[in-house]
Amino acid sequence: MKVMDIIDLHCDLLAYLVLSPDRTPRDLISRCSIPQLEAGRVQTQVLAISSETGIYSLLAGLEQFKIFLTLSEEYPGRFLPAIENASSFALENEPLDMVLKRLEKILAQILPLYISLTWNGENRFGGGCGAACGLKEDGKELLRFLSGKGIAVDFSHTSDHLASDLFNFIDQESLNIPVMASHSNFRAIVNNVRNLPDDIAKEIMRRRGIIGLVFYSSFLKAPEKLSKMVEHGLDLGGEKALALGADFFCLDDLTGLLHHGGGFFDEMADSSCYPQALDQLRKFTPLPETQLEGIASQNAFAFIEKFIPV
Numbered sequence: 001m002k003v004m005d006i007i008d009l010h011c012d013l014l015a016y017l018v019l020s021p022d023r024t025p026r027d028l029i030s031r032c033s034i035p036q037l038e039a040g041r042v043q044t045q046v047l048a049i050s051s052e053t054g055i056y057s058l059l060a061g062l063e064q065f066k067i068f069l070t071l072s073e074e075y076p077g078r079f080l081p082a083i084e085n086a087s088s089f090a091l092e093n094e095p096l097d098m099v100l101k102r103l104e105k106i107l108a109q110i111l112p113l114y115i116s117l118t119w120n121g122e123n124r125f126g127g128g129c130g131a132a133c134g135l136k137e138d139g140k141e142l143l144r145f146l147s148g149k150g151i152a153v154d155f156s157h158t159s160d161h162l163a164s165d166l167f168n169f170i171d172q173e174s175l176n177i178p179v180m181a182s183h184s185n186f187r188a189i190v191n192n193v194r195n196l197p198d199d200i201a202k203e204i205m206r207r208r209g210i211i212g213l214v215f216y217s218s219f220l221k222a223p224e225k226l227s228k229m230v231e232h233g234l235d236l237g238g239e240k241a242l243a244l245g246a247d248f249f250c251l252d253d254l255t256g257l258l259h260h261g262g263g264f265f266d267e268m269a270d271s272s273c274y275p276q277a278l279d280q281l282r283k284f285t286p287l288p289e290t291q292l293e294g295i296a297s298q299n300a301f302a303f304i305e306k307f308i309p310v
Contacts (some may be wrong), residue, residue, distance in 0.1 A: 006043060006274045017065060031269065031271065058087070081113065090125075154182045180206050194219055205238045211242050235307065
């Protein structure tokens, strides 16, 4: 049986490290530490620059950007950057031209795999998970700015309204922007607002995007449902789209989530779990090894190679 390497599309190691100078990327409590990544055979880990929209979002985002630069020097070739919430480089009330100039300076130093316009709730760019609104004028300008830069737009934290608006605006303006969902499951299997409805998932697949399956318990409900997610994704036509985006983060930093049934299963507790997770898929969803390898790394690799300049 082949031992497979992994590409994971989303974790929150940067958000963990930014909270204290005493924290290190080898801390197991982060659930996505260097030792855990090595044990899980994660060859490429996407690190999300992520902050909740608010008065400190820009400060937190810029500090995580600095941490990423340090990590990428210390561990060359292991990490790719991403921006989970555009509020990580923008305050809500500053002129948009200042925002875009700041982003241009950031992009001169890193090339994010993806940028999500929103996180949970609403910001100046549009409606995120749990919000009702769609794409706003600042969001349209941001999309125009991103066109042709080889940066995907991430759908994992969009409202359904925003997701639909993104597709329509990209088409109306003939923008050159890849699409993906870095860490999302399927709502038809687990009815959670963070999971993708079938129409949005199929449109991402039609545009040759990828969807990283997430291991967080609220979006999966039971470890064995991972196989159901894979089966459903394949039924939708996602043989070349399914990937991994487990969304590991330090639960101690967000203890409130535990009171709402959130967390990680023992079988999928941290980034060391991937060999066991793949074995579970072999058991419950017999797939050709080539297809399983596609989910483990090759679909994500093909997406990055095709759409993202390196």
